[in-house]
Amino acid sequence: MRGTMTTRHPAIDDLLGRLGVGGLIVDPADCARHAADLSGEPGAVPVAVLRPTDTDAVADALRICRRHGLPIVPQGGRTGLSGGAVCLDGNAVLSLERMSGVIAVDPDAMTMCVWAGTPLQTVQERARAVGLDYPVDIGSRGSATIGGTIATNAGGIRVVRHGMTRQHILGLEVVLPDGTVLDGLGELLKDNAGYDLKHLFIGSEGTLGIVTRAILRLVPATVRTSTALLGLAGFDTALSLLASARRHFGADLVAFEGMWPSYWDFVCGEARLARSPLAGRHGIYALVETAHDRSDGEAAFEGWLGEHLQAGRVEDGVIAQSLAETRAIWSVREAVGDVDPALGPHINFDLGIAPRLLGRFVEACDAALGRLGVRRSLHLGHIGDGNLHLLVATGHEQPCSAHAIETVVYGLVDEWSGTVTAEHGVGTIKRQWLARCRTENQLAAMRQLKGLFDPDGLLNPGKVV
């Protein structure tokens, strides 16, 4: 420790003076847990971890860091998969962990005001307590913070009905790198008074400003759902079933997830991570969920499915008859969170492709990866929003480098007019691939925006642009 004390960053004393002993971690052993996120990217131990408790403290801390030229990595729950919260050498971390809690809930206005460090699950539970719902949902809900989901514009399993995080943010308070506070904590659904600044910060992964508080838009709680797992001949059937579900259920279609046999057989077979609710094997598996708050909802869902079974468009299917069965169906889909030990090292692609092209894109990917000699890749995704999660094994038996695999996959994304990240964000990992889905003019505009808000490049350096 003594060694650390003597070489410690000149900003530390000023930060200690402002944030107090409880507001700053400098012990390298304690700092080490803030080095990285869930992306697997190696992170450097931060110079210090700043733990402010209010917006003014964030603003002052950023001013001090700026004066000393100390780069800052904002961190929420560190559950990101793209390295957006990973520390580079010589960075300090600004953790929002002490700025946590629900500030106010207004059930009539269906709004909630929260500190950025509040876990997503806390937000969801507080909404449910008043008969409402915060509909953004992701597997890491227990650790992910609302600020992190705003910074990454989190998606998840209910985007087909509710949209991304962006759609649920009414107001934001943001601190700019120079300590300027943008107080945009409005709760108005309609507000066209000038440029809508909040949209700049949503999804900018902490590179333009630090979100400190937010006003969230809640939705009426879903009283009941119907959930089914369907075995289908192939992707084209899934696509026409999706179109039929959209026509039939409109805004009540909550989820339309697809799992290819590569994923299904691995999860339900070899890796034994879940039990297949279906007996036979199929060309693709679809998880369909609808919400219905009226008496004939379940019957309507069964009628819709029965029609498709009779017409042979659905080869086999089960409808959950209990909460336990609903969980069992979802457990196959959610097993993707547990594949690591069985699958070993792999690249977790988060691609976006127009839904109508997704089936052929997967075939093209398989063919190209086959030519590279790739041993194994798993395919699953949110078919309803064209979001493909492609997991490609990169173990030591792999005949080619991870970079070669990425070159091939992102090359195809470019060719098929897709995106290199649908929901996980750019972070450090996809920064080099951004040009596969953005034009030089778009990248230049992004760099200009970064230069405008963070001219010294001190906020989350090395991320996004």
Add this chain to the structure above:
Amino acid sequence: MRGTMTTRHPAIDDLLGRLGVGGLIVDPADCARHAADLSGEPGAVPVAVLRPTDTDAVADALRICRRHGLPIVPQGGRTGLSGGAVCLDGNAVLSLERMSGVIAVDPDAMTMCVWAGTPLQTVQERARAVGLDYPVDIGSRGSATIGGTIATNAGGIRVVRHGMTRQHILGLEVVLPDGTVLDGLGELLKDNAGYDLKHLFIGSEGTLGIVTRAILRLVPATVRTSTALLGLAGFDTALSLLASARRHFGADLVAFEGMWPSYWDFVCGEARLARSPLAGRHGIYALVETAHDRSDGEAAFEGWLGEHLQAGRVEDGVIAQSLAETRAIWSVREAVGDVDPALGPHINFDLGIAPRLLGRFVEACDAALGRLGVRRSLHLGHIGDGNLHLLVATGHEQPCSAHAIETVVYGLVDEWSGTVTAEHGVGTIKRQWLARCRTENQLAAMRQLKGLFDPDGLLNPGKVV
């Protein structure tokens, strides 16, 4: 004409060379109809009207104008109410009228690619032709262009269910003032690859760039609706009815419009613009519409309303039993578009206030305007989104100036944390009032963004910031 020819702007010859004779109007008589919009703000006759037919021509035209320092006012259907398309002295107009038409519709993906100059109604009709809907709807649908609705982030009568225009834009092609084309014509619902540039331009009223093409997100068509007009004791009842409707109908609540007696009595009585579907007089009138695509929808709506009638929360009500009756109910609300001759000169406020405060805000407004000696003001609004349209007569019998009225009303907006424009936009009219609902830091950030994209201030000068 000869006089005009000799003094014409030095940019004209270059523009003629690029756009051709059909692409440029220079005759002052023809230019005059492009001077202003529906705001009532006087406009100057533009130096010329540029009428490009494609994106490259827009880019080249902007480059020529920039070289010659000629300011440009982008124009769609000129139906705006805030003076966003009004010409200042020495401005040229860039009209999108020849860049009109639907480029492609994809019913399965529920997307539509359109030129910015396409009328909103054309977009709606093309969507309906494939069983879908483009749900943004405003009274001026026949003339308003999709580009204009994007530039102003148009709202309308179905925001409570479908949100503003922003929510329906998947991709945008935008030309920056220096001629740079940002090709963001992606159709992906989920795409987190870097800063989401399109949101900067949506609602920026043509001050940062010119929208040339867009990919729109369509929604499943609403098969049937239930529409009712209700007489209620007062605003608080309306608010609790809104909360009940939200709980009961969730995402199926399409509209919840409120009309105060000031408006109702003027429109149905004195001005004879519509016929009241109700016999008696009430404290406030609510128009409620729900969508239902299933068999029990109508019964559910009638049941919900019957319960509130029985409990005395609804004093009187009618449910439309035919399309004609639905139209009759809406005609009272839509009569606001026809009040001009009967009401005479007036200020058309477009305020946004948290819904729970709206009732008391109207009372505070009335009291303050009463103290000014204001003769007449009409109140109506989208209660569901806290959007109040307040029409204050300013005829020559008015004892105070329009500025005095605006000072009082926008002062109250400031006090009640509202917005000076919920949906109409800032334009020229509300620019001086922007500080009533935006902090100095927010305004500074807007000015910085304007400076970044339009350093010479040549795009829609005098608007927004």
